[in-house]
Amino acid sequence: MQTEFLLQIKDLKASIDNKEILKGLNLEVKPGEIHAIMGPNGSGKSTLANVLTGREIATVTAGTITFDGKNLLDMSPEERACEGIFLSFQYPIEIPGVSMVNFMKTAINEQRKHRGLEPLSASDFLRLMREKKELVEIDSALTNRSVNEGFSGGEKKKNEIFQMAMLEPRLALLDETDSGLDIDALRIVANGVNKIRRPDTSVIVITHYQRLLDYIVPDFVHVLYDGRIVRSGGPELALTLEERGYDWIKKEADVTEETWTTDRK
Amino acid sequence: MDYRPEVIERLTELWEGREAGILKGSPEVFNRYRSGAFSEFLSLGIPDRKNEAYKYTNLEKSFSYKYEKYFSPKPDDFREAERFHCEVEDLDVWNMVLLNGFFPRGDEGLAMLPGGIWVGSMRAAAKQFPSLVEKHYNKYAQNEKDGLVPLNTALATDGLFLYAPKNTVNTKPIQIVNLLQSAQDIFSQDRNLVVVEDGAQMSLLVCDHAISPQHYLTNTVTEVYVGRNARFEIIRVQNQHNDSGKITHTFIHQERDSFASSNNVTLHGGLVRNATWHRLNGENAETHSYGLFLADKHQHIANFVKVDHAAPNCNSTQLFKGVLDDNATGAFNGRIMVHKDAQKTNAYQSNNNIILSDSARMDTKPQLEIYADDVKCSHGATVGQLDENALFYLRSRGIDEREAKLMLMFGFAHDVIKNIPIEALRDRIDNLVLQRLRGELSRCASCAIQCN
Ligand SMILES: Nc1ncnc2c1ncn2[C@@H]1O[C@H](COP(=O)(O)OP(=O)(O)O)[C@@H](O)[C@H]1O
Numbered sequence: 116m117q118t119e120f121l122l123q124i125k126d127l128k129a130s131i132d133n134k135e136i137l138k139g140l141n142l143e144v145k146p147g148e149i150h151a152i153m154g155p156n157g158s159g160k161s162t163l164a165n166v167l168t169g170r171e172i173a174t175v176t177a178g179t180i181t182f183d184g185k186n187l188l189d190m191s192p193e194e195r196a197c198e199g200i201f202l203s204f205q206y207p208i209e210i211p212g213v214s215m216v217n218f219m220k221t222a223i224n225e226q227r228k229h230r231g232l233e234p235l236s237a238s239d240f241l242r243l244m245r246e247k248k249e250l251v252e253i254d255s256a257l258t259n260r261s262v263n264e265g266f267s268g269g270e271k272k273k274n275e276i277f278q279m280a281m282l283e284p285r286l287a288l289l290d291e292t293d294s295g296l297d298i299d300a301l302r303i304v305a306n307g308v309n310k311i312r313r314p315d316t317s318v319i320v321i322t323h324y325q326r327l328l329d330y331i332v333p334d335f336v337h338v339l340y341d342g343r344i345v346r347s348g349g350p351e352l353a354l355t356l357e358e359r360g361y362d363w364i365k366k367e368a369d370v371t372e373e374t375w376t377t378d379r380k
Numbered sequence: 381m382d383y384r385p386e387v388i389e390r391l392t393e394l395w396e397g398r399e400a401g402i403l404k405g406s407p408e409v410f411n412r413y414r415s416g417a418f419s420e421f422l423s424l425g426i427p428d429r430k431n432e433a434y435k436y437t438n439l440e441k442s443f444s445y446k447y448e449k450y451f452s453p454k455p456d457d458f459r460e461a462e463r464f465h466c467e468v469e470d471l472d473v474w475n476m477v478l479l480n481g482f483f484p485r486g487d488e489g490l491a492m493l494p495g496g497i498w499v500g501s502m503r504a505a506a507k508q509f510p511s512l513v514e515k516h517y518n519k520y521a522q523n524e525k526d527g528l529v530p531l532n533t534a535l536a537t538d539g540l541f542l543y544a545p546k547n548t549v550n551t552k553p554i555q556i557v558n559l560l561q562s563a564q565d566i567f568s569q570d571r572n573l574v575v576v577e578d579g580a581q582m583s584l585l586v587c588d589h590a591i592s593p594q595h596y597l598t599n600t601v602t603e604v605y606v607g608r609n610a611r612f613e614i615i616r617v618q619n620q621h622n623d624s625g626k627i628t629h630t631f632i633h634q635e636r637d638s639f640a641s642s643n644n645v646t647l648h649g650g651l652v653r654n655a656t657w658h659r660l661n662g663e664n665a666e667t668h669s670y671g672l673f674l675a676d677k678h679q680h681i682a683n684f685v686k687v688d689h690a691a692p693n694c695n696s697t698q699l700f701k702g703v704l705d706d707n708a709t710g711a712f713n714g715r716i717m718v719h720k721d722a723q724k725t726n727a728y729q730s731n732n733n734i735i736l737s738d739s740a741r742m743d744t745k746p747q748l749e750i751y752a753d754d755v756k757c758s759h760g761a762t763v764g765q766l767d768e769n770a771l772f773y774l775r776s777r778g779i780d781e782r783e784a785k786l787m788l789m790f791g792f793a794h795d796v797i798k799n800i801p802i803e804a805l806r807d808r809i810d811n812l813v814l815q816r817l818r819g820e821l822s823r824c825a826s827c828a829i830q831c832n
């Protein structure tokens with residue numbers, strides 16, 4: 116059966132060290148849609164990205180996540196990646212001794228194996244590398260090094276987008292890929308994402324700022340506050356947030372919660 | 381109960397029968413030092429944990445074993461060794477096969493390679509180059525509280541001799557394949573001497589391989605002299621089985637403007653202890669000590685390094701890494717000594733270890749003794765698990781957990797391997813390490829270098 120949604124999150128609750136961080140989160144993403152998730156620091160945005168990719172920092176205590184009709188929570192991180200989920204990390208990891216080339220070759224071939232495909236030949240792989248490097252304007256000097264080792268902040272972010280280009284995910288999560296980038300780097304990264312996208316690629320952009328959304332224009336904007344999506348809207352919501360900040364949302368959300376608790380009594 | 385009195389009794393018996401078993405046929409220069417060395421051994425004894433340098437290494441299992449044989453192989457034993465052939469693709473070397481540390485064709489074995497470097501047995505060298513051997517033999521080995529060095533001096537009857545006369549350069553690396561093969565359980569002592577004279581260059585690869593399942597214990601002493609502006613590189617690949625013990629003491633003595641590097645890659649071995657001493661005896665010399673080991677089961681691998689900065693303006697690095705699984709134990713003891721006049725010394729030391737199981741254990745101990753004031757010294761040691769964040773990063777790109785762990789371990793190991801100066805060998809060792817990490821290279825059946 117073909118589902119309408121690529122990703123469907125229902126009433127998701129997750130805690131870290133018994134402290135509830137996600138408190139009943141709902142989100143539905145169709146193929147090809149771009150969603151932006153905004154919200155103040157500490158509201159749970161990265162935790163959501165971790166839960167989606169299977170990083171065991173947070174424990175899921177309730178709710179379901181369905182990806183392409185399958186139960187995502189049953190899958191290992193590598194299975195999720197093979198199914199087409201990709202995270203551009205807020206803080207990419209340096210891995211000394213593991214070369215970018217070997218890393219990408221292994222990742223691509225493991226994903227191909229998952230899909231029942233033969234490994235790429237050495238020449239096809241090198242051609243692909245070259246093509247994608249141009250696309251995201253990343254220097255060969257970087258791809259010849261160990262993974263992220265000695266990369267600047269901007270280079271690390273570009274490298275995330277390069278990996279996304281290589282792996283061609285169905286759902287890309289960009290966790291503050293824009294933070295720490297100057298305007299040129301931001302443009303390159305954003306254009307990279309746009310060039311990589313196929314019509315059915317879905318993207319969830321986690322960001323604080325409107326400026327990335329000038330390049331990657333979202334279909335929906337959600338505000339995540341204190342573990343819940345407290346408001347959703349179109350691209351204009353991002354502009355309002357840019358002007359007015361988060362305080363009014365916080366107030367509104369806190370009020371709603373109080374009212375709700377009072378009602379229950 | 382202390383196992384040592386009984387072992388010492390056995391060794392004393394050997395010593396008492398020295399007329400036929402040891403002295404006969406041995407070079408006179410060997411015999412000259414024996415008595416003094418044996419009494420020194422008796423007073424120092426077999427090192428135990430009270431000895432700082434052996435604090436984490438228990439020799440009991442290897443030493444208490446009742447070996448049947450102590451001396452050099454008979455001519456017949458060499459037949460198999462001579463058939464042995466190391467076939468590494470692209471590894472263009474001068475190849476020599478030894479048996480339990482001994483050179484075949486004992487007395488006659490000495491040959492000059494193209495380029496002018498001599499390779500052969502100590503026995504033959506003592507005849508052909510008596511004054512050279514006399515000048516260097518037993519001059520660099522230090523007995524400093526380690527009874528096993530004088531034990532070797534007292535009992536060794538032969539070993540390998542390598543000589544690069546002034547300004548000679550070996551055109552290809554020299555590979556020594558040392559086979560451990562015997563029908564009996566054997567405790568052997570080999571004594572080696574390497575002389576690289578002023579302006580000469582030598583690159584040496586030594587592969588130790590157990591090819592029969594007997595118990596072995598080898599106590600090897602190697603003295604290396606590196607003259608002015610000379611260059612010496614040694615790479616050891618140790619691949620033995622779990623019932624083997626390998627103890628090496630390597631003393632590298634360097635004169636001014638010289639360069640030396642030592643790289644010990646321990647893939648397998650029941651008990652392995654490599655002691656590497658670097659003495660920077662002249663100004664502006666450079667020395668590097670590298671080591672990598674992969675240990676599992678009940679293996680114990682220890683590295684002892686001492687870099688002795690006796691002259692000003694010298695640079696040294698120590699980089700040692702270990703991966704330990706199951707009940708394996710490891711030890712690193714790295715010393716930097718900077719003498720009073722050794723100003724402008726640059727000394728660097730690093731020891732990193734990955735522990736894969738709850739019961740594996742690694743002890744690491746840096747020791748710095750610095751008597752000069754204008755010195756740059758740094759050291760650092762880590763013992764830990766694989767980096768969880770790095771592991772997740774790899775998995776999040778679709779790489780299976782097992783493969784991701786392997787990649788991380790390999791990356792960790794490669795950091796040492798990348799310093800191997802011979803490219804074909806570097807690639808080969810990369811491959812061997814990968815196989816070892818995959819668990820494909822369990823017990824070695826033949827030369828690790830030719831493993832498929
Ligand atoms: N590894 C962790 N250990 C403990 N608490 C954490 C950890 N990671 C995140 N948290 C907590 O979870 C909450 C949400 O953090 P995060 O998801 O990183 O927020 P955001 O990405 O929206 O800034 C914060 O209160 C943070 O302190």
Ligand SMILES: [Mg+2]
Nearest residue numbers: 160161205291
């Ligand atoms: Mg975050």
